[in-house]
Amino acid sequence: MCAISSSRNLSEAYGQAEYVRKTYRNSFSDQIVADIYGNAEQITKHVLTNKGRHRIGFDQIIDNLVTSKWFGYPLMILLLVGVFWITIEGANIPSGLLASVLFAFQDQLTLWFQWLGAPDWVHGVLVLGVYRTLAWVVAVMLPPMAIFFPLFTLLEDSGYLPRIAFNLDHIFKKAKACGKQSLTMCMGFGCNAAGVTSCRIIDSPRERLIAILTNNFVPCNGRFPTLIAITSIFIGGAIASYSGIINALVISGIILLGIAVTLTVSWLLSMTILKGEPSSLVLELPSYRRPKIGAVIYRSVIDRTLFVLRRAIIIAAPAGAVIWILANVYIGELSILSTVAHALNPLGKLIGLDGFILMAFILGLPANEIVLPILIMSYLSTGSLQDFSSLEELRNVLVSNGWTWLTAVNVMLFSLLHWPCATTLLTTYKETGSKKWAFLSFLIPTLIGFSACFILTQVVRLFGLA
Amino acid sequence: MKNAERINSLSDLSLGSACQIVSLELSGLLRRRILDLGIVPGTLIRSIRRGPSGDPTAYLVRGTLIALRSEDASQILVKKLSNGEECV
Structure with a gap:
């Protein structure tokens, strides 16, 4: 009896508590928060003297420019082109230098292996496989990363990035997404896995999922050295003077295309499987700061450049060995390499690529950094060209394997619009907690990539342009 | 005097002018976010700038710039400051 009555009392009390909570609704909690802030205000008035006045004035002047109706967008595009121009121009010479030093060392390694009397296959796996792939990854990846990451960290540290979200929010709102998605896209330039993780800053679960599923449409650091190399060879190289600025414009154009695809896919998702209206945006616009040079160098070199390079090397070394073995074991x-490439060739040709390119993208699933090195390795191991020492000779390798400008454009398109790397897929799975979303994040870009290349190729061929 | 007490929504605040928060008609997560930022009844708030297309508006609250969409700002009620009150 006693137990029953006490439990009835309990439920009565609970009912009353609910009633009180509902009648007072938010006013009670508001009062608590207001009191806390009131107290804090009193304390700060006592202990702080206001020195921030002129800072606010300084912020105002910069904000008037970077968020203005007329200069806001052009400035953003100018910054994008500028960052890539500096990256491409700056990376050009060190890349060539690194390539010649590293490939010269390969000849030295070969001599040592011969002196040791090592069997041919050991030399093949270790030098022609592992070492050559590593040399390629370092020569192609390191210089652009070592320039891009500090530039990006400078922008991040200065406080400019939230202004991008402020400027672009209304466009994302039209796509029924969140303006903060533009910040997660900025992180995606560094690494898509990091970009997916950064989607935690978006409060609405629906909009967060949209941002996660579309992050891959921003070319990450593993992809844009590939884009830069191919642009430099096929587009910038064709117009000798001003090639640097033309390459930068092409890369920026590709990124703008990626942004357009992001917005379209975000909108389509909002209309179909992630139905909903745009929710809210609360965005802090911090004061501009003078970036701390030491912190910028540390974060960009140690945390980012070396981290990404290390990951690329860890994956490239075994991949190099595997490629060499596949290319040298005959059925x-x-x-084996040629057999697989030939099997993939019809599908590749259909979308303006070839079997080797498609295979390189598939083998590049662990990390996009190794797509181009794998491709070159595959071409070299089958073609007549066996050795070359500079980046310029890359053009000859590609052209002798049947590349046209259309192949180059398709490779760039497919690089922008294809499945995310394994790390990004795994991160997506972790962040969403669902295999379904991870699979969709694979499926959506893949379908778009195949369709885009297919349509472009068929249209160009129809008009007989290539 | 009556006129000064008129209650408006924050989204109607003209650029550059300041006002005082009366109440928040928001709910859920957004309400908590707004409260966490110190936008509570009684707080002074000044509208500073609009985005290039005119939508998100940046407000100065307690020395911090915070951007809100007009849909959200319209659910925050404010009153005009009577003359002589301190500026934000």
């Missing part, structure tokens, strides 16, 4: 007339 009948053809090596």
